[in-house]
Amino acid sequence: MPLSREQIADQLAAVGYVADRELPVVLQLMDMLDRPLLLEGEAGVGKTEVAKALAAVQGTSLIRLQCYEGLDQSTALYEWNYQRQLLAIHARESEHADPRAVEQDIFSERFLLERPLLAAIRRTDRPVLLIDEIDRADEEFEAFLLELLSDFQVSIPELGTIKAESIPRVVLTSNGTRELSDALRRRCLYHYVDFPDVERETRIVLARIPGISTSLALQIARMVEGVRKEELRKVPGVAETLDWAAALVGLDIANLHDDPEAVHETLRCLLKTKEDRARFTPEVSARLLGKVA
Amino acid sequence: MCCVPPEAADFSAVGDAIAARISDFMRTLRANAFVVGLKEGEDATRIAATPLAQRPATFRTALKAVACARRSDWQKFDEIFDAFWLGRGMRRVLPLTSNAETAKPTERRPHTGAQSEQRPAPGLGELVSGDGADSNDDTSPPARMEGASRGERLAETDFRKVHDPEAIAEAHALAARLARTMRTRLSRRERARLKGRRLDLRRTIRRNISHGGLPIELMWRKKKRKPLRLVVLLDASGSMSLYTSVFVRFIHGVLDNFREAEAFLFHTRLVHVSTAMREKDAGRALERLSLLAQGVGGGTRIGESLATFNRWHAKSVIHSRTCVMIISDGYDTGPPEEMATEMQRLARRCRRIVWLNPMIGWDGYAPEARGMQAALPHIDLFAPAHNLKSLAALEPYLSRL
Numbered sequence: 089m090p091l092s093r094e095q096i097a098d099q100l101a102a103v104g105y106v107a108d109r110e111l112p113v114v115l116q117l118m119d120m121l122d123r124p125l126l127l128e129g130e131a132g133v134g135k136t137e138v139a140k141a142l143a144a145v146q147g148t149s150l151i152r153l154q155c156y157e158g159l160d161q162s163t164a165l166y167e168w169n170y171q172r173q174l175l176a177i178h179a180r181e182s183e184h185a186d187p188r189a190v191e192q193d194i195f196s197e198r199f200l201l202e203r204p205l206l207a208a209i210r211r212t213d214r215p216v217l218l219i220d221e222i223d224r225a226d227e228e229f230e231a232f233l234l235e236l237l238s239d240f241q242v243s244i245p246e247l248g249t250i251k252a253e254s255i256p257r258v259v260l261t262s263n264g265t266r267e268l269s270d271a272l273r274r275r276c277l278y279h280y281v282d283f284p285d286v287e288r289e290t291r292i293v294l295a296r297i298p299g300i301s302t303s304l305a306l307q308i309a310r311m312v313e314g315v316r317k318e319e320l321r322k323v324p325g326v327a328e329t330l331d332w333a334a335a336l337v338g339l340d341i342a343n344l345h346d347d348p349e350a351v352h353e354t355l356r357c358l359l360k361t362k363e364d365r366a367r368f369t370p371e372v373s374a375r376l377l378g379k380v381a
Numbered sequence: 382m383c384c385v386p387p388e389a390a391d392f393s394a395v396g397d398a399i400a401a402r403i404s405d406f407m408r409t410l411r412a413n414a415f416v417v418g419l420k421e422g423e424d425a426t427r428i429a430a431t432p433l434a435q436r437p438a439t440f441r442t443a444l445k446a447v448a449c450a451r452r453s454d455w456q457k458f459d460e461i462f463d464a465f466w467l468g469r470g471m472r473r474v475l476p477l478t479s480n481a482e483t484a485k486p487t488e489r490r491p492h493t494g495a496q497s498e499q500r501p502a503p504g505l506g507e508l509v510s511g512d513g514a515d516s517n518d519d520t521s522p523p524a525r526m527e528g529a530s531r532g533e534r535l536a537e538t539d540f541r542k543v544h545d546p547e548a549i550a551e552a553h554a555l556a557a558r559l560a561r562t563m564r565t566r567l568s569r570r571e572r573a574r575l576k577g578r579r580l581d582l583r584r585t586i587r588r589n590i591s592h593g594g595l596p597i598e599l600m601w602r603k604k605k606r607k608p609l610r611l612v613v614l615l616d617a618s619g620s621m622s623l624y625t626s627v628f629v630r631f632i633h634g635v636l637d638n639f640r641e642a643e644a645f646l647f648h649t650r651l652v653h654v655s656t657a658m659r660e661k662d663a664g665r666a667l668e669r670l671s672l673l674a675q676g677v678g679g680g681t682r683i684g685e686s687l688a689t690f691n692r693w694h695a696k697s698v699i700h701s702r703t704c705v706m707i708i709s710d711g712y713d714t715g716p717p718e719e720m721a722t723e724m725q726r727l728a729r730r731c732r733r734i735v736w737l738n739p740m741i742g743w744d745g746y747a748p749e750a751r752g753m754q755a756a757l758p759h760i761d762l763f764a765p766a767h768n769l770k771s772l773a774a775l776e777p778y779l780s781r782l
Binding site: 109162267279 | 416418420424427428431438439442443445446447449450451452454455583586587590593594696697698700
């Protein structure tokens with residue numbers, strides 16, 4: 089019996105992820121159509137969190153592959169443990185062992201180093217495979233990934249083909265530093281993660297910061313919404329909101345209007361470039377604060 | 382089908398109706414530049430058979446996840462969905478005739494130029510409709526004897542003064558050819574790096590296991606070179622209309638031949654046109670372009686368009702070896718300060734900014750437009766682009782990057 093949208097949203101909330109209206113349906117589709125999910129959105133909107141929450145809800149493990157430029161198969165899929173192989177060869181040489189047996193031995197499981205993709209395929213509990221920031225990897229890797237995502241099998245020349253024990257739930261995230269290929273985009277379900285609205289952000293703050301009052305959480309969410317509307321180079325994400333909320337709680341501020349100076353000083357921590365900080369004068373924060381009830 | 386129980390027959394009839402409606406919807410999406418194929422249609426039909434289809438909100442979300450592939454799709458989808466399934470919103474969902482219908486006649490159209498002669502005042506619409514005529518120029522070798530010399534003369538004539546439709550067609554073909562040669566010459570510089578500088582230890586050991594671990598064959602690492610990427614921003618405003626058609630053709634050639642190139646068009650707003658321009662057939666590409674470029678006329682907002690570019694596109698299209706080429710006359714109706722800040726932002730991001738201004742070729746022109754003045758300090762190369770020769774002169778500059 090498939091769960092309803094509200095049930096999935098509740099489950100996600102129970103593990104600390106406050107989803108937008110559409111995400112539960114998309115997660116439902118992932119299972120229904122057996123397709124990977126591509127998440128796009130600005131940095132800091134909580135794309136990675138989606139995968140973590142999904143793994144928590146499903147009660148499986150999360151296997152994470154962080155992409156970077158120059159990532160290749162040997163760091164993503166598998167590699168032979170060359171040092172051990174060499175040692176084994178030298179050890180057997182002195183024993184005058186049968187060369188064929190030696191070869192058999194050094195290309196066995198024992199010498200295989202499992203990397204995230206192979207690990208995800210060989211698990212039996214249907215893990216969540218998070219391929220983070222796929223846009224940072226090269227195009228060649230993307231093509232390779234495409235093949236893996238459609239067949240879920242890997243062939244290792246020395247060992248033979250390894251088929252997936254269970255098809256992992258795959259979540260890919262992208263920040264848009266590079267345009268992804270159409271083929272990969274079409275293979276995936278797509279969801280754009282936007283900055284949360286005031287209501288959702290309030291709920292996120294409440295869920296993540298213990299001991300914060302609802303009124304303060306609401307004020308924080310309103311204030312951050314105002315900051316995001318300013319023309320900034322780096323728009324603060326949800327992670328920054330949480331940091332700020334934690335800072336305010338740490339300073340024992342219960343109402344933003346009590347201590348405008350501290351609000352301004354702490355708020356500047358949300359801004360990550362020099363230019364933005366210069367632009368964000370006390371007047372600006374006072375103006376934003378004025379709009380927050 | 383006498384043995385089919387009645388309920389089952391009913392069900393399949395309903396199923397057929399839904400399937401037909403879904404395939405209609407898929408066609409609508411394709412017409413709106415979504416990349417959806419059979420697989421997406423299949424998935425959509427599967428979704429229609431589940432409880433998700435019972436509520437418009439969930440059905441919309443589900444189809445959205447299946448059909449969208451990028452942020453621009455994501456933003457458009459709800460409107461299209463509501464217009465199609467709920468019949469609200471939008472004035473027109475289907476802006477264009479099906480591609481299959483228009484492509485064939487364009488290709489086969491005899492090269493008479495008759496159509497081009499009845500053009501109204503030139504504008505983007507004009508260049509788009511008239512341009513299909515020369516699409517077969519590229520494929521058939523030039524049979525005319527005067528070809529070479531004419532080409533030479535054309536290369537030096539200001540685009541404004543090219544009126545004769547045949548000459549226009551020839552100018553377009555030349556522009557395309559120019560783009561092609563630029564690419565081949567540039568690409569040769571990219572190769573010829575066979576030996577690396579650093580030893581690749583991992584691969585060396587791997588390779589030499591068969592020698593018992595003695596490093597006999599050495600493996601090297603070489604630096605991966607990023608090919609030069611060209612990002613073209615073309616001004617399609619009224620004041621540029623006499624030039625746009627040739628530049629559009631040039632860009633089509635560039636996109637076709639550079640491995641990495643992106644194109645944008647701007648007038649009052651910015652439009653990403655790479656996908657439309659990648660269409661193999663020039664006529665078809667231009668046809669798609671005309672649909673994307675709706676809203677021509679009114680002032681040029683260069684500053685604002687650049688702001689859109691910096692905010693939304695720069696991150697994904699600019700890397701460390703990117704040359705941004707702006708083709709515009711610099712007449713900006715927005716405030717020059719905006720232009721200055723946006724140019725500064727752009728300059729910080731990319732390797733080089735080339736500004737091609739057709740008006741430099743005019744006698745007695747000085748870059749006095751306020752927008753142009755504001756932009757000048759951030760430009761690396763400010764060059765004329767009023768004829769083909771000036772375009773060709775860019776090649777050595779680009780190859781040095």
